[in-house]
Amino acid sequence: MCGIHAAISTAGQCPISSALERRLRNRGPDHLGTVTTSVGDNGAFSLSLTSTVLSLRGDHVTKQPIVDETTGSVLCWNGEAWKIKGEKVQGNDGEAILSLLGEAGRCSSDQHDKAVLDALCEIEGPFAFIYFDKPAERLYYGRDRLGRRSLLAKPGEPFLLASVSDTPTSGWREVEADGIYTMQFTHETTSPSDLVPVRHNWVEDDSLISGIGAFNSSIPVEPSRLTQQSGAVAQLRQHLTDSLQLRVLQVPLPPKASPTDARIAVLFSGGLDCTVLARLASDMLPPEQTIDLLNVAFENPRIAAQKKGVSRDELFELCPDRITGRKSFAELLAICPLRKWRLVTVNVPFSLATEHRSEVIELIYPHDTEMDLSIAYALYFAARGSGPGQTSLDSPREPYETPARVLLSGLGADELFGGYVRHETAFIHRGYPGLIDELKLDVSRLGKRNLGRDDRAMATWEREVRFPFLDEALVKWAMELPVSQKCDFANIVMDGSCEDAPEPGKRVLRLLADELGMSVVAREKKRAVSVAPRSPASEDQTTIC
Numbered sequence: 201m202c203g204i205h206a207a208i209s210t211a212g213q214c215p216i217s218s219a220l221e222r223r224l225r226n227r228g229p230d231h232l233g234t235v236t237t238s239v240g241d242n243g244a245f246s247l248s249l250t251s252t253v254l255s256l257r258g259d260h261v262t263k264q265p266i267v268d269e270t271t272g273s274v275l276c277w278n279g280e281a282w283k284i285k286g287e288k289v290q291g292n293d294g295e296a297i298l299s300l301l302g303e304a305g306r307c308s309s310d311q312h313d314k315a316v317l318d319a320l321c322e323i324e325g326p327f328a329f330i331y332f333d334k335p336a337e338r339l340y341y342g343r344d345r346l347g348r349r350s351l352l353a354k355p356g357e358p359f360l361l362a363s364v365s366d367t368p369t370s371g372w373r374e375v376e377a378d379g380i381y382t383m384q385f386t387h388e389t390t391s392p393s394d395l396v397p398v399r400h401n402w403v404e405d406d407s408l409i410s411g412i413g414a415f416n417s418s419i420p421v422e423p424s425r426l427t428q429q430s431g432a433v434a435q436l437r438q439h440l441t442d443s444l445q446l447r448v449l450q451v452p453l454p455p456k457a458s459p460t461d462a463r464i465a466v467l468f469s470g471g472l473d474c475t476v477l478a479r480l481a482s483d484m485l486p487p488e489q490t491i492d493l494l495n496v497a498f499e500n501p502r503i504a505a506q507k508k509g510v511s512r513d514e515l516f517e518l519c520p521d522r523i524t525g526r527k528s529f530a531e532l533l534a535i536c537p538l539r540k541w542r543l544v545t546v547n548v549p550f551s552l553a554t555e556h557r558s559e560v561i562e563l564i565y566p567h568d569t570e571m572d573l574s575i576a577y578a579l580y581f582a583a584r585g586s587g588p589g590q591t592s593l594d595s596p597r598e599p600y601e602t603p604a605r606v607l608l609s610g611l612g613a614d615e616l617f618g619g620y621v622r623h624e625t626a627f628i629h630r631g632y633p634g635l636i637d638e639l640k641l642d643v644s645r646l647g648k649r650n651l652g653r654d655d656r657a658m659a660t661w662e663r664e665v666r667f668p669f670l671d672e673a674l675v676k677w678a679m680e681l682p683v684s685q686k687c688d689f690a691n692i693v694m695d696g697s698c699e700d701a702p703e704p705g706k707r708v709l710r711l712l713a714d715e716l717g718m719s720v721v722a723r724e725k726k727r728a729v730s731v732a733p734r735s736p737a738s739e740d741q742t743t744i745c
Contacts, residue, residue: 201664203227204276209358220366228252241387272334279327347377347647368565377647413676443671465604468493470524473610495525583658612669615642618687
């Protein structure tokens with residue numbers, strides 16, 4: 201994880217504001233570096249590139265921006281390249297990406313952009329990047345095909361790019377995850393305002409969602425019931441295992457941590473998605489390594505007023521996610537008794553949420569609705585990872601802050617496998633065609649609605665969030681899977697005598713949870729993400745700034 205920034209100006213080097221530098225350093229505490237170069241006709245422009253680094257790959261900190269000593273080209277890389285051209289990346293991935301882009305730069309000028317695009321399409325993993333091709337005097341920038349990392353742009357004089365903004369009213373826009381963008385410096389360019397970004401789509405085939413795969417739109421005549429023996433269950437387990445191995449193995453020991461401390465923490469509501477990730481991760485990690493489960497609960501003044509005489513700590517324990525979290529924690533303890541689990545109960549008093557309100561608003565900008573803020577609060581405080589921790593059901597609750605720099609999120613499971621109430625509603629009213637349309641919409645807009653905002657809210661705590669369900673291979677497989685093999689709205693229960701069968705939404709994942717021994721989690725009802733309380737007058741789309 202890194203913070204990246206670029207500034208193009210005509211008045212020499214453009215300094216980063218103190219607020220923006222602080223936020224970039226929060227994202228990357230291990231190193232800050234800046235490279236400045238002159239570009240354009242007679243060096244008319246100053247291009248300043250800055251990176252901060254959170255080191256999570258290799259055995260040393262690779263300083264950024266990374267400079268190609270032969271060509272002078274410069275890369276600001278914020279991401280994780282798990283694979284390039286289907287091969288796992290060994291060592292520092294940023295250096296591998298610079299080499300890849302350097303090879304693309306040797307193509308003829310008329311094929312240059314396509315070569316760079318094709319090179320970036322070979323990367324599997326989340327990223328945002330800024331790349332200055334010095335010989336071509338061309339700037340490239342963008343986000344990965346799903347938009348798992350944040351990147352904002354601010355047109356004008358100067359022209360700015362950054363992982364996060366400095367203020368919520370300064371004209372920053374989110375860079376869409378719809379391709380890569382290029383800007384060419386020519387003798388006709390007299391001002392940064394003249395630089396018009398040109399978008400190059402990831403693929404020319406519009407039927408491919410996010411440039412990854414096409415949704416299977418086949419409608420089953422007589423859909424078969426999903427059962428434990430269905431092939432999709434075993435396939436999902438294999439894809440999730442492959443995805444998690446890339447994301448949880450070989451994570452370096454966090455600073456000031458002991459070998460048995462947590463390197464991985466799970467954003468843990470106790471629901472199906474996150475608990476399956478925790479359970480599978482436990483099979484991969486050394487048994488002596490702790491896994492932290494971060495469970496957030498908010499104080500709601502209206503509920504507190506209704507329950508006079510109930511202590512604040514008791515009110516936190518009444519939050520739905522806390523109840524679910526404790527149930528799933530107990531199941532994990534029973535199934536994986538040799539693993540040291542730690543449930544971290546992140547309790548957020550209303551006064552604390554109010555104290556951090558302006559910071560969260562500025563972090564998630566340009567997302568600016570009350571619903572954005574409520575969801576971001578939950579992610580922001582969960583990623584903070586601070587609260588009473590306990591390693592068994594009856595152990596004392598001790599003050600704790602997770603040392604883990606890598607967070608796992610279950611985001612994407614609902615969108616891929618039909619976990620929202622609106623998916624069932626779409627099926628009821630429009631059958632399989634309506635359900636497929638709803639799933640297509642959800643997957644295609646993840647980068648726009650969720651991922652940039654969530655990245656900015658969580659990375660500010662010097663941690664990197666990883667999304668195992670959004671691995672490219674898993675996403676492609678899930679999109680191409682017949683919809684009747686994901687969820688089972690045509691069969692509310694598997695047979696008439698099985699009233700305790702998992703509910704139909706995300707049934708393939710529920711059956712996997714059953715296979716993993718987690719019958720309670722498999723039957724847990726779907727609920728929305730825990731959110732901070734809002735004022736009674738607020739609406740979901742009411743703007744906050």
